Amino acid sequence: MALENPLLPHIATITKVIDETPDVKTFQMVFDDPGVFDVFKQKPGQVAQISIFGVGEATISITSSPTRKGMLEFSIKKVGRLTSVIHQMEPGMKVGIRGPYGNHFPYEMMKGKDLLFIGGGIGLAPLRSLIDFVLAPENRQDYGKVEILYGARSSADLCFKYDLFDNWPRQPDTKVYVTIDRPEEGWDGHVGFVPAYLEELNPNPQNKVTITCGPPIMIKFVLQALEKMGYSEDQVVTTLELKMKCGIGKCGRCNIGSKFVCVDGPVFTLRELKKLPPEF
Amino acid sequence: MLKEKIKSTVTELLENKRIDFVIGYGAGSDAGTVRPAFVKSVEEVEQLIWSPFAVNNLAKFVMDHLYENIKIGVIVKGCDSRSVIRLVQDKVFPRENFYVIGVPCKGILDKNKVAKDFDLSGDLVDFTEQGDEVILKTSKGEFKLRKEDYLLDKCYRCETPTPVVYDVLLGEEVAPFRTDDYEDVKAIENLSVEEKSRYWDKQFEKCIRCYACRNVCSACNCRDCVFDMAEPNWVGKAANLSENTAFHLIRAWHVAGRCVDCGECSRVCPMGIPVNTLNRKMIKDMKELFAVETPGKNPEQGPVLGTFRTDDPEEFM
Amino acid sequence: MKRLFEFIGFEPGRFHARWISGSEAQKVVETARKVTEEVRALGPNKKMRDDRC
Amino acid sequence: MRKGYILKESFKTWLGAIKEKFPLIAPVQDDGLTLFKEVEKVDDIVLDYGITRMPPKDLFFPQTEKMFRIKNKNNVAIELESPEKVTDELVLFGVHSCDLKSILALDPVFTTRFPDRYYQERRDKTYVIGLSCTKALPTCFCTAYGINPTDADGADVHLTELGDKYLVEVVTERGEKLAAAIPGIIFEDTTNLEAEKAKLTEKVKGEIKFIDLTGVKEVLDENFELPLWEKWAQKCLGCGICTYVCPTCHCFDINDFNRGDGVGERFRCWDSCMFSDFTRMAGGHNPRPTKKERVRNRFMHKLKYHLDRYNIVGCVGCGRCVQRCPENIDIRAIISDIKGGV
Numbered sequence: 001m002a003l004e005n006p007l008l009p010h011i012a013t014i015t016k017v018i019d020e021t022p023d024v025k026t027f028q029m030v031f032d033d034p035g036v037f038d039v040f041k042q043k044p045g046q047v048a049q050i051s052i053f054g055v056g057e058a059t060i061s062i063t064s065s066p067t068r069k070g071m072l073e074f075s076i077k078k079v080g081r082l083t084s085v086i087h088q089m090e091p092g093m094k095v096g097i098r099g100p101y102g103n104h105f106p107y108e109m110m111k112g113k114d115l116l117f118i119g120g121g122i123g124l125a126p127l128r129s130l131i132d133f134v135l136a137p138e139n140r141q142d143y144g145k146v147e148i149l150y151g152a153r154s155s156a157d158l159c160f161k162y163d164l165f166d167n168w169p170r171q172p173d174t175k176v177y178v179t180i181d182r183p184e185e186g187w188d189g190h191v192g193f194v195p196a197y198l199e200e201l202n203p204n205p206q207n208k209v210t211i212t213c214g215p216p217i218m219i220k221f222v223l224q225a226l227e228k229m230g231y232s233e234d235q236v237v238t239t240l241e242l243k244m245k246c247g248i249g250k251c252g253r254c255n256i257g258s259k260f261v262c263v264d265g266p267v268f269t270l271r272e273l274k275k276l277p278p279e280f
Numbered sequence: 281m282l283k284e285k286i287k288s289t290v291t292e293l294l295e296n297k298r299i300d301f302v303i304g305y306g307a308g309s310d311a312g313t314v315r316p317a318f319v320k321s322v323e324e325v326e327q328l329i330w331s332p333f334a335v336n337n338l339a340k341f342v343m344d345h346l347y348e349n350i351k352i353g354v355i356v357k358g359c360d361s362r363s364v365i366r367l368v369q370d371k372v373f374p375r376e377n378f379y380v381i382g383v384p385c386k387g388i389l390d391k392n393k394v395a396k397d398f399d400l401s402g403d404l405v406d407f408t409e410q411g412d413e414v415i416l417k418t419s420k421g422e423f424k425l426r427k428e429d430y431l432l433d434k435c436y437r438c439e440t441p442t443p444v445v446y447d448v449l450l451g452e453e454v455a456p457f458r459t460d461d462y463e464d465v466k467a468i469e470n471l472s473v474e475e476k477s478r479y480w481d482k483q484f485e486k487c488i489r490c491y492a493c494r495n496v497c498s499a500c501n502c503r504d505c506v507f508d509m510a511e512p513n514w515v516g517k518a519a520n521l522s523e524n525t526a527f528h529l530i531r532a533w534h535v536a537g538r539c540v541d542c543g544e545c546s547r548v549c550p551m552g553i554p555v556n557t558l559n560r561k562m563i564k565d566m567k568e569l570f571a572v573e574t575p576g577k578n579p580e581q582g583p584v585l586g587t588f589r590t591d592d593p594e595e596f597m
Numbered sequence: 598m599k600r601l602f603e604f605i606g607f608e609p610g611r612f613h614a615r616w617i618s619g620s621e622a623q624k625v626v627e628t629a630r631k632v633t634e635e636v637r638a639l640g641p642n643k644k645m646r647d648d649r650c
Numbered sequence: 651m652r653k654g655y656i657l658k659e660s661f662k663t664w665l666g667a668i669k670e671k672f673p674l675i676a677p678v679q680d681d682g683l684t685l686f687k688e689v690e691k692v693d694d695i696v697l698d699y700g701i702t703r704m705p706p707k708d709l710f711f712p713q714t715e716k717m718f719r720i721k722n723k724n725n726v727a728i729e730l731e732s733p734e735k736v737t738d739e740l741v742l743f744g745v746h747s748c749d750l751k752s753i754l755a756l757d758p759v760f761t762t763r764f765p766d767r768y769y770q771e772r773r774d775k776t777y778v779i780g781l782s783c784t785k786a787l788p789t790c791f792c793t794a795y796g797i798n799p800t801d802a803d804g805a806d807v808h809l810t811e812l813g814d815k816y817l818v819e820v821v822t823e824r825g826e827k828l829a830a831a832i833p834g835i836i837f838e839d840t841t842n843l844e845a846e847k848a849k850l851t852e853k854v855k856g857e858i859k860f861i862d863l864t865g866v867k868e869v870l871d872e873n874f875e876l877p878l879w880e881k882w883a884q885k886c887l888g889c890g891i892c893t894y895v896c897p898t899c900h901c902f903d904i905n906d907f908n909r910g911d912g913v914g915e916r917f918r919c920w921d922s923c924m925f926s927d928f929t930r931m932a933g934g935h936n937p938r939p940t941k942k943e944r945v946r947n948r949f950m951h952k953l954k955y956h957l958d959r960y961n962i963v964g965c966v967g968c969g970r971c972v973q974r975c976p977e978n979i980d981i982r983a984i985i986s987d988i989k990g991g992v
Binding site: 647649650 | 716719907909913914915917
C-alpha cells in the first residue's frame with residue numbers, strides 16, 4: 001500500500017539530535033519498518049519530505065551519504081512553522097519521511113576528477129551527502145583531490161564542526177578551508193566572505209568539478225568568480241532550493257520555466273542553469 | 281462628451297507633469313466590459329474611454345505604489361470616491377499622492393441584465409444618453425434601452441452619484457435620486473433563524489476561496505493579510521463550509537466600519553455569493569447604532585469602530 | 598459581532614458579550630451561569646462545525 | 651470506434667438507466683450557476699448549456715481532498731489511515747470538447763512519473779460522456795488550439811445532438827463497457843448522421859472567433875522578458891479566479907488539519923500561482939515576488955511550459971478566465987500582444 005501512494009509518508013523515529021549551531025540541528029532518523037531502506041535508496045543530493053503529523057511537511061535535503069547504511073540525517077535550520085516544531089523534538093519521537101525526490105549530484109561524471117566543494121551556511125548540508133559519499137573508502141579511489149571551502153557568518157554558525165575540523169581533514173588527499181564573515185575573538189582562521197576567499201585560493205580549473213550551495217547572494221558571486229577563473233559551465237554544479245509541496249512534479253510551485261526543481265532538479269550545472277529563466 | 285473631457289484633462293495633466301500616470305478605463309473584450317488602463321504618456325491617452333459599463337472601482341490599484349514618491353491620477357465615480365477617502369483615512373496612500381478625476385455618475389449599467397436582452401458581444405463603438413434612454417452603438421448593432429431598467433442594483437440606492445472628493449470634476453453634479461433603504465438586508469433579517477442559516481450555508485458552500493472579494497476591496501489594505509498567514513493559521517485552506525464561513529465572517533469584521541459599500545466584492549465573486557450583503561448588514565447596524573454615514577462618504581467622519589463617543593449605545597454592559 | 602452572527606443564522610443567545618470590571622466578581626458568576634444555561638438550552642452548535650475526521 | 655445513435659425520445663430513459671446504476675454527474679442549474687453536480691432527477695440536466703461555471707476537474711482533482719487520517723499521540727505513536735477507496739464508479743455526463751481535452755491535459759501531470767493514487771483512481775472509475783457543443787459563446791476559442799467544438803477526444807462515449815437523434819460515438823474500451831452495461835444505443839450505419847455532425851461542426855466553428863497561435867510559442871521560447879507582462883500585471887488583482895476556474899490548472903497545497911487531540915487529517919487543496927505566498931519560502935525569499943512574475947508564469951505555463959513538458963496544450967480555450975476575471979484580463983488579447991511583439 002505504502003509504495004502505491006507516493007504522497008503517503010513512511011513513519012520514522014528520531015534516534016539522535018545534534019546541535020550544530022544556534023539555529024541548526026541535525027536529526028538522525030531510522031524508518032520504523034527497516035524494509036523501507038531497501039527501496040528508499042537515496043543518491044547524494046536528493047531531498048525528502050519530512051512530516052510532523054498535524055503540522056505539515058517541509059522539503060529537506062538528505063545530508064547523510066548513502067554509504068552510511070540504516071539511517072538518514074537531515075540538517076534543519078529553524079526558519080518557519082514546521083522547522084520550529086521539529087527543533088523541539090527529541091530522540092524517540094516520530095516523524096514521517098517520503099522520498100527520495102529530485103535528481104542527484106552527477107557523481108558518475110565526476111569520477112577521476114578533482115572536486116571542489118563550496119558551501120555557505122546551511123548550504124553545506126546537501127554537499128555533505130556527496131562529500132561523505134566520495135570520501136567513503138569504497139569510493140575514494142574513484143575521485144581525485146577533494147577540497148572543501150566553507151563559510152558562515154560566525155564561528156558559532158559553522159555546521160558540522162566535527163567534520164570540518166576532525167573527520168574530513170584526516171582523510172587522504174583532502175583539504176578543508178573554513179572562513180567566517182567577520183573577525184571575532186578566539187578565531188584564528190580565515191575571515192572574509194566565501195567568494196573572496198575563493199578568489200584568494202584561486203584553484204586551478206584543470207580536471208576539476210566544483211559543487212556549490214549556499215544563500216542566493218553567495219552563489220551569485222561564487223559563480224562569477226568561477227567563470228573569471230576559467231571554469232567552464234559544465235564544471236560548475238549547484239543545487240537549488242525552492243518552495244516545494246508534493247515533491248513529485250504535480251503541485252506546480254517549484255517550477256523554473258518548464259522545469260520542476262523537485263523532479264528535474266535540484267542539481268543543475270551552470271550550463272543548465274543559464275538556460276532557465278532567472279526565477280530562483 | 282465625457283470621453284473627450286477625460287482625454288483632454290489627462291493629456292494636460294501628463295503634459296504639465298502634474299501626475300506620473302493615470303488609472304482610467306480602457307476598452308474591454310466586449311461592449312459590456314471595460315478594462316483598467318494605465319496611461320503614462322500622452323501617446324497612450326487614446327486608450328482611455330468612458331463607458332456606461334464602467335463598473336470597476338480603480339482606487340485600489342494605487343496600492344501597488346505604496347511608499348513611492350508618486351502622484352497618481354485616478355478616475356472615480358461617486359461610489360469609488362469613497363474608497364479614496366478610505367485609503368487616505370487608513371493612511372495607506374496619502375491624499376497628496378492622489379489626483380482625483382471625478383466623474384459625476386448617472387448610474388452604471390449591469391452587464392448581466394443588459395446581456396439578457398441585447399447582444400453585447402461586439403465592441404462598443406459609441407453611446408449616447410438622451411434623458412432616460414441610452415443608445416449603445418456596437419459593432420454588432422445599435423441598441424436602445426431604458427436606463428432605469430438595467431442599472432446595477434447598487435446604483436438604485438446610490439447616496440453619492442457625485443464624487444465626495446475630487447481635484448477636478450468632469451461635469452455637473454448629480455443629485456441622488458433615491459435613498460438607501462437596505463431592502464436586501466431587511467429581507468434576510470426577516471427570515472427565521474433556520475432560514476437565515478440555510479441561506480448563508482448555501483452561499484458559503486459555493487465559495488472557492490479565490491480571495492477576489494478581498495483583493496478587489498479598498499478596505500482590505502493590510503500589509504499582511506490574516507488569510508495569508510501560515511502562523512497562526514487562523515483560517516484553514518480547506519474549502520469546506522466551516523472554513524468558508526470563518527473566512528467570510530472574518531473578512532466582514534475586518535472591513536467593518538471601513539467598507540465603503542462600493543459593491544465590488546459581490547461583483548467579482550465568480551460563484552455569485554452576495555458578499556457585500558454582509559458588509560451592508562453591518563453598515564445598516566452602524567447607522568442605527570451610532571447615527572453615522574456610510575464610511576468614506578463624509579471625510580470628516582473617522583472610522584466608525586475606531587471612534588469612541590460617550591453616548592455610544594452600550595448593549596453589552 | 599452578535600448581530601452578524603445572528604444574521605448568518607446563529608441562534609440569538611448563542612453568543613454573549615458583557616463588559617465586566619475586574620472588581621465585579623458577582624457579575625462574572627451571574628453572567629457565566631446565565632450564558633451556560635442559555636447556551637445549554639439551545640443544544641449543541643451545528644453551525645461552523647468542522648466534521649472532518 | 652463503434653458508432654450508433656439514440657433516439658431523442660428514448661434519450662432520457664437511457665440517462666435514467668445510467669442513473670440507476672451509477673451516481674450521475676451532469677450540468678445542472680444551481681442557484682443561478684450551471685455546475686457539474688450529482689443529478690437528482692434526469693430532468694434537471696441542462697443539455698444546451700454554454701459552459702459550466704466551474705470546470706469538471708473537481709471530479710478527478712477535488713478542490714479539497716483528504717489524503718489520509720492521522721492519529722498522533724504526542725509524536726511518539728503515529729497511525730496513518732489511508733482511505734481504502736477514494737471513490738465509487740461514476741458517470742460524468744455532458745462534457746464539452748474543450749473540457750474533454752482539459753482532462754487529457756491533466757492526465758500526464760497526475761498519471762506519469764510518480765502516479766498520483768487519488769487522481770488515478772478517480773480517473774479509472776469515471777466514465778466520461780462527452781457532448782458536442784451546438785452553439786458557441788463569445789468567449790469561446792477552442793479552435794485556436796486545434797480543438798473542434800464537437801471533438802470526442804477525451805470522452806469514453808461521445809454524443810452529438812442532431813435533429814431527432816443523438817449520434818453516439820463509443821471512443822474507448824471503457825466506453826464499450828458502459829455501452830454494454832446500459833442498453834439503448836442502436837448500432838446501425840450512421841453515415842448520414844456523421845455528415846450532419848460535420849455540418850454542425852462547421853456551423854459552431856463559424857461562431858467562434860479564430861485566434862491564430864502561429865509564432866506565439868516561438869516568441870515565448872526566445873523571450874522571457876516582454877513589456878506586455880508588466881502591462882497586464884498592472885491590471886491584475888492577484889486573486890485566484892483564473893486559476894480556479896481553469897480546467898487545466900493543477901497547482902495544489904498540502905496541509906494538515908488538526909482536531910486538537912492529535913487526531914486530524916492531511917489534505918490537499920487547490921492553490922494558485924497568482925497568490926503572493928505561493929512561492930514564498932519560509933526564510934522569506936520569493937522567486938516570483940511581484941505580480942509581473944506571477945502573471946507571466948501563468949500565461950507562460952498555459953502557452954509554453956505545459957507544452958514543453960507534456961507535449962499537450964495547457965489551455966483549451968474554454969474562456970472561463972476571460973468571463974470571470976474581474977479586470978478583464980483576456981488571454982486572447984495577451985496572445986495578440988505576444989504576436990505583435992509588444
